[in-house]
Amino acid sequence: MDQTHYLIVGASHAALSALHAIRLHDAEGDITVLTRDQSLPYSPTVLPYVVSGRSKPERVFLRDEEYFARLKVKYRCGVAVKRVSPEKGAVQLADGEEIGFAKLLLATGAAPVLPAIPGLAEVKFHVLRTMNDAIGLREAVPKIKHALVLGGGLIGMHAAENLAKGFVQVTVVELQRHVLSGYFDADASGIIERIFAAKGVQLLTASRLAGLAAHVDCWRATLGDGTQLDADLLLVAAGVAPVTDFLDGSGIQIDRGVLVDDWMRTNAGNVWAAGDVAQARGFFEGERILNGILPDAVGQGRIAGMAMAGDAGAKPYAGGVPLNTYAFFGQQAVSVGVQETALDPAGVEVHKQVDAERARYLKIVLRDGRLAGIFGINWAFDPGVMWELILRRIDLGAVKQAFLASPQQTARGLMSKTWR
C-alpha cells in the first residue's frame, strides 16, 4: 500500500491553498494530491471563459509540473477515490488501489445538481463543471442556433452571456422571481436582466421547466405554464451540490456537505475538508452553511492546510460570508455580505440608491452600526476591504454618514487606521 503523510483529494482552489499552507510549514512531509481530472489543476470558475474562447484551455492551469516537483508533491490525475476509511488511515481508489495517509483533506468540490424534470434523463444535455464539459460546450456552440439554459445563477448567466456572444439565441429559465437571487435583490437583478435582454438574451424568470423531449433535430422544452421552447443545446445549471458519494460508510458526518469545525476538521480526527465540499460555520448564521465561492475555498484550504501541518499561525475560521463579483457585458456587479432579508430586522438599516437608467446600483446593509452587506452595480468600492470590515465587525460609529456617502474612500481610511 502506498503511504503518504498528507493526502489531498481534489486539485482546485481549496486543495492548492491547503498544499501551499502545508509546504510553508512542513517542507518535507510526503504530500499526494489526487484528482479525477485528467489534467493539471484548473478552476471551475474559469470554464465559462473557455466556452467563450476568451481563455485557451492550455493557459488556465493554476500550477505546472515544475511546481509540484519543486514542492516534492506527488500529483496524480485521473484518479477517483471510491472509499475512505479514517480509522484505517487509507483511501481506496476506483481501481482498488489503496493509499495510506496520516492526514486527509477532502477538497472534492461540488457537482451539478440535476433537477427532477421529466424527460431529462432521455435527452442530451450539457453541464459545466469540468474542463471536458467546457470543451464539449465550446465545440457545440458553432453548430447550434438556440440554447436553453436551465438556471439563472452565476454559472447559467455566465454561460448564457458567452453563448450569446457566440451568436446563439439564448433562453434562460429560472425558477426564482429574478436571476442571481443568491447575491442580488430584485432591483439589482432587474438592472442585470435589462442588460441581458438588451443583448438579446431571453430571461424567463419565475418559470419552471415541466418536461423535456426529443423533437425533430432539437429538444423541446415545456414550461410550467405550457409554453414550449425548442433548443438545439440544453445546459443544466440548476445549482451544484458537494461531491460526497465516496464517503458513504466512512463515518464522516455529512449534512448537505461535509461537516467541519472552525479548523476545517471533520468528525474524524485525521480528516479535514475545505472548499465547495465543506459545510462550515456561517459568519452571520452561526450554524454551518454551504458557501461555495472561490475566495472562501482559498481561505478554508489555508486553514485546513495549516491545521494539518500543525502551524501555530493558524487562526480559526471567521465564518463564511456570502461574496461574489460578477462581470457581464462590460458591467460589474459586486456582492459582499448578506441581504437585509436574511437578517433579524432588529438594528438593521438599509440604504439603497438605484439608477436603472445608467445601470448603477448601491445598497448598504448595516446592523448595529456595522457593515453586514454591500451590493453594487457599476459602483466603485473595494470588495476585499468591505469583506474585512464585515469580518472585523468594525463599528462605523462616527464615520457612518461618510461611509454611506462614500463607501470606498471611507473604507480605505478605516483600513489604513485599522489594519495597514
Added chain:
Amino acid sequence: MGAFETISFRPEHCDGCNDCMIACARAKEQSDDVLHSRIQIVPAEGGFELAMCRQCGDPECVHNCPAAALSKDGESGVIDWDASKCVNCLLCTLGCTYGGIVYDAPAARVIKCDLCDGHPACVKACTHGALKFLTTARIYNEVGNLEDLFVPGLAGCQGCNTELIMRHAMRRIGPDAVVATPPGCIPGMGSVGYNGLTGTKVPVFHPLLTNTASMLTGVRRYYKRIGRNVKAVALAGDGGTADVGFQSLSGAAERGEEMLFICVDNEGYMNTGMQRSGCTPYGAWTSTTPVGERGRGKTQDAKNLPLLMVMHHCAYVATASTAFMEDLYDKLDRAIAASEHGFAYLHIYSPCTTGWRFPSDQNIEVARKAVQTNFVLLWEFDPQGGLRLTHPVDDPFPLAEYVKELGKYRHLSEEQIAHIEASVARNVSFVQGLAAGRPPTAAAA
C-alpha cells in the same frame, strides 16, 4: 521567494498634493485622470492614507485568480498581472484587503501597481518625502557602503546576533563617535581588544559594569564644551543596563545627557556563564536559577526597562528586534538624531543561542517568534508623539510557540506557562494603554 520590493508611505509627510497619482496615471495610461492611478491617496482623519498594492509575500489576489493571470515574481517580488489570461471576473479584488487591485472602469480591466520595473514614477514625483521605494536589501546596500567599524572575526558564539547589532549600529552611527562597551558579551567577543590591541576602529572603552552612562556623560559634555560633535554611544548588555548599571543610566537620562544608549538584551549575564539578571523572564533557566527537584527557573518577571526609560522622558526610547531590521534601522536613525539633543535609549532583544539553548541557526526565527507572540513588543516613544507601537500584533501566535523553541524553558509546567501568558497579556494591555494615551488600568498596572 526573492527580494520583496515595496513602496513605503509616511503619512506625516503627505500633504495630499496628488502628484504621485498624476505621475502614475500618466506613466500607466497616458492620462491625467487620477482614477487610473495605481496609487490612491485618500483623506483619512485629517491626514492622508494610502491604498495600493503591497506586493504581499503570500498574496491572496493570486490565490483567488481562477485564470492564472496573477502571479508573484520570485525575483522582484512584484505581483504580475497577465492581460492575456485575465477574464475580468474581479475575484482578485475580493482577496485584497488593501484596495491594491481595483477595477478601472474606463480601461475596462483591473489595475494594480507593478513598481514600474523598479523605478516607480510615483516615488519620483513625490517631493515631500512621503513615498520611499524599499527593497529588502536596501538597508544592507546602504550600510554596505559604510565602513564596518569593527575588526573582522569578533569572537562571538556561533549564531550570536549581538555582533550583527554592533556592526550594523556602528556602520550607521559612523566613525565620529566614542563607544562604551561595559563588561559583557560585546567586549568579551573582542571589541575592546586584548593586551593593548583594539577590536574597534573608533575610540572604544571598557567602562565598569556600573558607570557606562556616566563616563559617556563626561565624554560628550567635554566635546560639546569645546564645540566638537562627537557621538557618545553605549553598547551595553542588559545586566550593565538594568541591574548594576541602572543608577548611572537613570541619572544620565534624568539629566538629559546627549547620548545613544543601546541595550542588547539577551536576558541575563550570558558572557559570564548565563546567570540571572533583572531582565531574565519568569520561568527561565539560568545558572543561578537552575532547575532541580525544587527549583523551576526564575520566580520573578523581568523588569520592563524600556518602559522605565519612557518614564524618564527621554528624547527617544524604542524597542527593536533583529527579526525586523527595517524597523530597527528606522529606530536607529531616530535614536541617533535624538542623541544629538537628548538621551536616546534603544532596547534591542537579542536571543542568545548559547544561554537560551537553541540551535545556532534559529536566532532570527526566535527573535521573530518573540514578536509574533507579543512576548516582545516593538514600539517607540518620544515626548512629543508619545508611545507608538511600530509592529502591533493583533493576532498573536500562542506563547507556547515561542517557549517551545527554547531550551531554557524546557521544564516549564502548564502553570508557569500560564504565568508567562498572563504577564505578556498584562504588558500588552499596559503598552497598548500608553499607546492609546490611556492611563494604565488597575488590572493592567
Added chain:
Amino acid sequence: MSAVLKPKSKFIVCDGNEAAAWAVAAARVELVAVYPITPQSSLVEYLAKFVADGRLAADLIDAEGEHSVLSVLQGACLAGARTYTASCGPGLAFMFEPYVRTPGLRLPIVMGIVTRDLLTPQSVWGGHQDAMSVREAGWIQVYCESVQEVLDTTIMAYKIAEHREVMLPVNVCHDGNYLSFGAARAELPDQAEVDAFLGEKNVNWHAALDPQRPMAVDPLTGGAGGTGPSTFVRYRKGECSAMQNALSVITDVHEEWGRRFGRTHAPLVESYRMDGAEYAIITIGSMTGAAKDAVDAARQRGENAGLVKVKTYRPFPVRAVVDALAGVRALGVVDRSVSFGWDCGPLFQDVIGALHYAPRRIPAMSFIGGLAGADITIGHFDHVIRRTAELAEGPGAAPGETVWLNEKD
C-alpha cells in the same frame, strides 16, 4: 610660611571648603561633577555658586551619586578636560569602584577629600578613616594643615598630577569640621600668575577617547598566556614608578610655588623644632597646629621635643621621614584613624615601616585621637609628649600598646 603679598593677589576670609572652590576656579577647571555629602557639601555649593556667578567657567554636573561623579570625570578627562570633584566618608566608599581604576587609567584628576570617619558607628564628623582606607588604591594623597594650604595645594595638585612623569590622580585631603568649616584669612593668588604656574593642560596625551586618534582604552590585559603577564606587569610597574617620581615632582612644585607666590609649604614632611630634639611626635593634617603649641610649651619647659608633620602620605616619603627622625631616641605617632589588623594607626605603621631604613631602631608608640570629630587638644598632645619622652627612657612599646587619646573624653 612667609606672607609676601604679591601684586594683584588679594586676601579673603574663608573656610577650607570655600578655599578649595577658589582653587578650582583659579586652576581653570573645565568640568566638575559633584554630589553633596557632609562635611563636603558646602564645597559643592561654593562650586555651584561660582559657576552660577560666572567665577568658575566649568561645566558642572550634578550626578546622581559619587560613583557617577568620578565616572563622569573619567570620561571627561579621557576626552581632554581638566576636572575636579570632592567627596568623603561613605561617598568615597561608594565611589570606590571607579576610584581604584583612576590611577591605572593614569588620569590626572584632582579630588578633595574632606575627611570624615567611616561608618559604623553612624557618624558625620571628621576623622581620617575614609582617606586612610583608600591609601593603597594608587592615588597621590596630600594632607593640608590650614585653609591657605588647602587653597595652594589644590592648585599645585594639578601641576603634580599632570606632570608627564607622574600622570596620577591626586587627593587633596583636609579635615572635616576643623578645616572644612573653620574660617581663616587666606591669600588668593593672582590669576595670571596661576596660569603661568600651571602652564599647558596635560590630561590625555597618553590615553584618549577621541575620534581623531582612535584607540581602545583599557582593553582586557593580563592572564597567564601570550603577552598577558608582561603587559600587565609593565602597566603596574609604571604606576609604581610614577608614584615614586611624584616625590621629587611634589618637592619641585612646592618650591616653584614658593618662588612664585612667596608662600612655602613643606612638600613631603615638615620638621618643626627638630633641632636637637631627643624625641618627636609625628602628626598629619589640622591637628598639627595644637601639636606645635604643645611642642613649644615643652621646649619652654626645657624638654627636647620636636615635631614632624607628614603632608605627602602617598607616595610615602620614606627617605624624608627617615632623615627627619634619624636623630631622635623615641617617637610618638598621632593618627586620626585606625588600622584594624595592627591595632594601631596607619600613619604609625608607615612611619615604623620607613624606619626600617634608619641606621638604628627607634622606639615608637601609636596614639589615636580625633575620631569622629573629637578634638585633639594641647592637653592631649602634652600627654603624647610625656608618653613619648618616657618611651625614650624605657625599653619601648610592645606591639599593640596603643594610646587612645579621647578614651575618657
